[in-house]
Amino acid sequence: MLKISPSQRSRPAEIPRGLTTLSVSWLNGQFKALSVQRGVVEGSWERPGEIEGTGNFEALLREAVQRTGYRGQSASLLLAHPRLVQQLVEVPPVKGAAMQKVIHRQAQQQKMFDGEAAWAYQTSLSGKGSQRVVLHLFPKLLLDQLVQGCQRNDLHLTAVLPPSAVLHHQMAQLPLEKEEVALLAAETGGSTTVVIGRSDGQVLLARTLPGNWNEGAARLAVDLNRTILFVNQQYGAAINKGVWLFGPGAAEHLPEMQGHSQLPAKLSPVECGPFYWATEAIKLPPGQVPNFISVEMQKAPQRRVFGQVVGAGTAVIVLASLAASAFLNVQARQETANIRTLTTRVAELQVQHQELQKKNIELARKEQRVHLVLDNRPPPIPGWFLGYLSEALPADLVVTNLVTKREADFWKVQLTGTFQATGKAPTPAALSNSVALFTSRLVNGPFHLRLPGSKAAADRAKDGSHAGSGNTFASWAARLTDGPAPAPAAPASQFVIEGVMQ
Numbered sequence: 018m019l020k021i022s023p024s025q026r027s028r029p030a031e032i033p034r035g036l037t038t039l040s041v042s043w044l045n046g047q048f049k050a051l052s053v054q055r056g057v058v059e060g061s062w063e064r065p066g067e068i069e070g071t072g073n074f075e076a077l078l079r080e081a082v083q084r085t086g087y088r089g090q091s092a093s094l095l096l097a098h099p100r101l102v103q104q105l106v107e108v109p110p111v112k113g114a115a116m117q118k119v120i121h122r123q124a125q126q127q128k129m130f131d132g133e134a135a136w137a138y139q140t141s142l143s144g145k146g147s148q149r150v151v152l153h154l155f156p157k158l159l160l161d162q163l164v165q166g167c168q169r170n171d172l173h174l175t176a177v178l179p180p181s182a183v184l185h186h187q188m189a190q191l192p193l194e195k196e197e198v199a200l201l202a203a204e205t206g207g208s209t210t211v212v213i214g215r216s217d218g219q220v221l222l223a224r225t226l227p228g229n230w231n232e233g234a235a236r237l238a239v240d241l242n243r244t245i246l247f248v249n250q251q252y253g254a255a256i257n258k259g260v261w262l263f264g265p266g267a268a269e270h271l272p273e274m275q276g277h278s279q280l281p282a283k284l285s286p287v288e289c290g291p292f293y294w295a296t297e298a299i300k301l302p303p304g305q306v307p308n309f310i311s312v313e314m315q316k317a318p319q320r321r322v323f324g325q326v327v328g329a330g331t332a333v334i335v336l337a338s339l340a341a342s343a344f345l346n347v348q349a350r351q352e353t354a355n356i357r358t359l360t361t362r363v364a365e366l367q368v369q370h371q372e373l374q375k376k377n378i379e380l381a382r383k384e385q386r387v388h389l390v391l392d393n394r395p396p397p398i399p400g401w402f403l404g405y406l407s408e409a410l411p412a413d414l415v416v417t418n419l420v421t422k423r424e425a426d427f428w429k430v431q432l433t434g435t436f437q438a439t440g441k442a443p444t445p446a447a448l449s450n451s452v453a454l455f456t457s458r459l460v461n462g463p464f465h466l467r468l469p470g471s472k473a474a475a476d477r478a479k480d481g482s483h484a485g486s487g488n489t490f491a492s493w494a495a496r497l498t499d500g501p502a503p504a505p506a507a508p509a510s511q512f513v514i515e516g517v518m519q
Contacts, residue, residue, distance in 0.1 A: 030186070030297075030300040030301075031056075031300065032053060032056050032057075032058070032296070032299055032300055033056060033299075033300075034055070034056040035055055035056055036053055036055070036056050036299060037053060037054050037055055037089040037091065038053050038089060038091045038092060038093050038175070038299060039051070039052055039053070039078075039081065039082065039085065039087045039089065039091070039092040039093070039172065040053060040092075040093050040095075040295040040296070040298055040299045041078070041081065041092060041093065041094045041095070041295060042094075042095040042292070042294035042295040042298065043068075043074075043094060043095070043096050043097070043098075044095075044096075044097040044180065044205045044206030044207075044208075044294065045067070045097050045098065045099070045205070045206035045207045045208060046066075046067025046068050046206060046207065047063075047064075047067065047206040048063070048064035048068050048077050048081075049061070049062070049063045049064070049291070049292055049294070049295050050062050050063075050081035050084070050085055050295065051085070051292055051295045051296060051299075052085035052086060052087040052089075053299060054087075054088065054089065058296070059085070059086060059087075060084070060085030060086045060087065061085060061292055061295075062080075062081055062084035062085050063291065063292075064077060064080070064081075071098075071159045071162045071163060071166075072162065074162065074163055074166040075165075075166035075169050075170065078092070078166055078167060078170050078172065079170050082170060082172075089172075090171065090172060090173055091172065091173050091174075091175050092167050092172045092173070092174050092175070093174070093175055093176040093177075093178070093298060093299060094163065094174065094176065094177045094178070095178050095179075095180060095182075095183065095294050095295065095298040096155075096163075096177055096178070096179065096180075097179070097180050097205040097206055097208055097210065097225070098155065098159070099208075100130055100155060100156055100159060101153065101154070101155050101179060101225060102129060102153075102154050102155075102225065103151055103152065103153050103154070103179070103181070103223050103224045103225060104127045104151075104152045104154065105141065105149060105150075105151055105152070105222060105251065106123050106127060106149070106150060106152050107147045107148070107149050108120065108123060108147070108148055108149075108150055109147065109148075110143075110147060110148050120136060120138055120150065120152065121136065123152060124136035124152060124154055127152060127154065128154050129154075130156050131156075132156055132157060132158050133156075133157040133158075134154045134155070134156065134157060135154070135155045135156065135157040135160040135309045136152060136153060136154055136155075136309070137153045137179070137307035137308050137309050138150045138151060138152050138153065138307055139151045139153075139181075139182075139185070139220050139223065139307050140220075141219075141220055141221055141222070142215075142219055142220075142221050142252060142254075149251075151181075151220060151222065151223045151307075153179050153181075153223075153307050153309070155177075155309055160177065160309055163177060164310075164314070174310060174314075175310060175315050176298075176303070176306075176308050176310055176315075177308065177309040177310055178298055178301070178306055178307065178308060178309075179210075179223070179225075179307060180203065180205045180210040180225075180294065181210050181211075181212050181223035181224075181225075181307075182298075182301060182306040182307055183294060183297045183298055183301070184201050184203055184210055184211075184212040184223075184263075185212050185214060185218070185220055185223070186297065186300070186301055186306075187201065187263070187285065187287055187297070188201055188212065188214050188216070188218070189216075189218065190286065190287050191216075191258075191261060191285065191286070192286070193215075193216035193258055194216060195216055195217065196215055196216065196217065197215065197216050197257055197258045198213065198214070198215050198221065198248075198254050198255065198256045198257060198258065199213070199214070199216075199256060199258035199259065199260075199261055200212075200213045200241065200244070200245065200256050200259070200260045200261065200280070201213075201214075201261045201263060201285065202226075202237075202241060202260060202261070202262055202263070203262075203263040203264045203285075204229045204230065204231065204263070204264030204265055204266065204267065205225075205229075205264070205294075207228075207229065207232075208225055208226065208227055208228065208229065209225070209226040209227075209228065209229045209230075209237055209240075210223075210224075210225050210226075211223065211224050211225070211226060211241065211244055213244070213245075213248050213256065221248055221251075221252055221254065222244070222247070222248055222251075224244065226240045226241075226244075228240075229264075229266075230262070230266055230267065230270040230273070230274055231265070231266040231270065234270045234273040234274050234277065235273070235277050237274070238273075238274050238276075238277030238278050239277065241260060241278060242277075242278065242279050245279065245280065256280060259280045259281035259282065259283055260274070260278055260280050260281070260282045260283070261282075261283050261284070261285045262274060262282060262283070262284055262285060263284075263285035263287060263289060264289055265289065267284055267285075267289075268284055271283075271284060398421070398428055398464075398518070399421040399428070401464075402421065402428075402430070402464055402518070403419065405462065405463065405464060406419070406432075409455065409458035409459060409462055410434075410455060411451045411454055411455055412437070413436060413437045413443075413447070413451050414434050414435070414436060414437060414451050414452070414455060414512075415434055415435055415436075415437050416432055416433070416434040417433050417434050417435055417511075418431075418432070418433035418434075419431075419432055419433075424517075426519065427517045427518065427519055428517065428518050428519070429515075429517055430466060430514075430515070430516050430517065430518060431513070431514070431515045432512075432513070432514040432515075433511065433512075433513050434511065434512050434514075435510055435511045435512070436448050436451070436510045436511075443510060448510065448512070452512045452514075455514070456468065456514060459514065459516070460516075464518045465518060465519075466514075466516040466517070466518050467516050467517050467518065468514070468515070468516040469515065469516070
């Protein structure tokens with residue numbers, strides 16, 4: 018049921034933004050079309066003359082698309098047809114799917130034509146324990162012709178509305194107070210559509226009367242009086258705001274209608290333009306108007322698009338799965354071949370590893386032998402020392418015996434020499450000076466020979482110079498002192514020097 022709030026009555030309805038459709042009004046023989054693109058009317062066309070029969074709908078629609086330059090894919094139709102009728106029926110107080118079943122059964126029972134009936138309904142003012150609906154009936158065979166005519170023009174028919182839906186919406190623009198009831202009659206191409214309702218949008222009755230005030234005002238006034246009486250009997254409600262007339266010729270025939278009507282007759286304040294019905298039809302809220310096109314049929318394009326998207330997505334997924342399966346199969350085969358190759362390579366490397374280990378062991382043995390030879394070989398200090406003696410020895414002395422012996426970290430040195438023979442015997446002072454000079458060169462030279470009992474040796478032993486060797490030198494000096502008795506004294510022309518060096 019369509020409810021109209023005060024805020025809705027205070028402002029005119031507008032075409033929804035973003036709406037793209039071909040809005041067609043076919044009022045009996047009058048065919049008009051509007052091309053709407055994103056809420057803006059871009060073209061209009063009116064077919065001259067009167068057209069009868071739904072068989073011409075396909076050709077008319079094709080011409081309307083061409084004349085208006087329509088580029089969309091949907092169409093809507095406001096239809097006034099001799100086979101379109103309304104019935105006021107009572108149904109049980111149910112809702113949802115149960116309501117749909119009850120309405121469908123009532124439609125097949127109330128139809129006044131052969132074949133299955135297409136239906137739409139509006140809820141009416143209901144009493145206690147039951148509810149009333151205004152049932153709109155139209156032959157399903159003719160509706161299918163309209164749908165197929167759109168399909169052949171690559172259009173999808175989203176709505177087929179009766180003119181009473183637009184009149185019901187127009188009642189919000191009448192100067193009615195709360196709960197006031199009025200009758201609105203409109204000329205719809207050779208017939209008259211009547212809606213009786215309240216200011217809050219509650220509809221009491223909708224019906225289509227044959228003829229109009231242009232053809233016979235007196236007869237139409239009689240039909241309106243009968244309609245008013247029927248409403249009084251059914252609802253016990255008085256139409257306290259009179260009769261409102263809308264459409265071509267209403268102003269000219271208003272006095273005549275007033276003379277035959279039992280209620281005051283007035284003109285609707287709404288302006289009736291040439292494309293009023295086609296324009297107002299697309300302003301109606303889609304889910305709140307009687308529509309012969311079911312919700313399933315309205316959503317068929319979305320379902321087709323969704324099905325195409327799902328199908329395409331499924332196909333893509335299947336192809337991707339096949340491609341991935343083929344790729345993974347190739348990869349698996351490649352990995353298997355790689356495993357076989359690597360297994361063979363590992364076996365070869367293991368053999369090479371074993372051979373290299375054997376060679377490594379052999380090289381380790383040879384390296385150990387080399388270290389045994391090189392590491393344990395004493396440094397050539399005796400040879401260096403012997404070479405230094407040729408420089409350090411004074412000219413009047415001769416070394417007759419040189420003994421070097423490795424002991425721990427030191428070299429033990431013993432020098433024996435004599436005075437150079439010159440024809441006369443050397444004096445003790447000359448021999449002492451030459452030996453002292455020689456000894457000084459040995460102690461202060463590059464080898465730093467340390468002599469037991471000398472001041473330098475004592476200082477080094479005391480302060481621990483030459484780290485790691487002081488104790489060894491002290492023990493060696495002790496052995497020189499506490500050891501066995503020294504050798505016999507050398508002759509006066511000979512000298513003996515004993516010491517240690519690193």
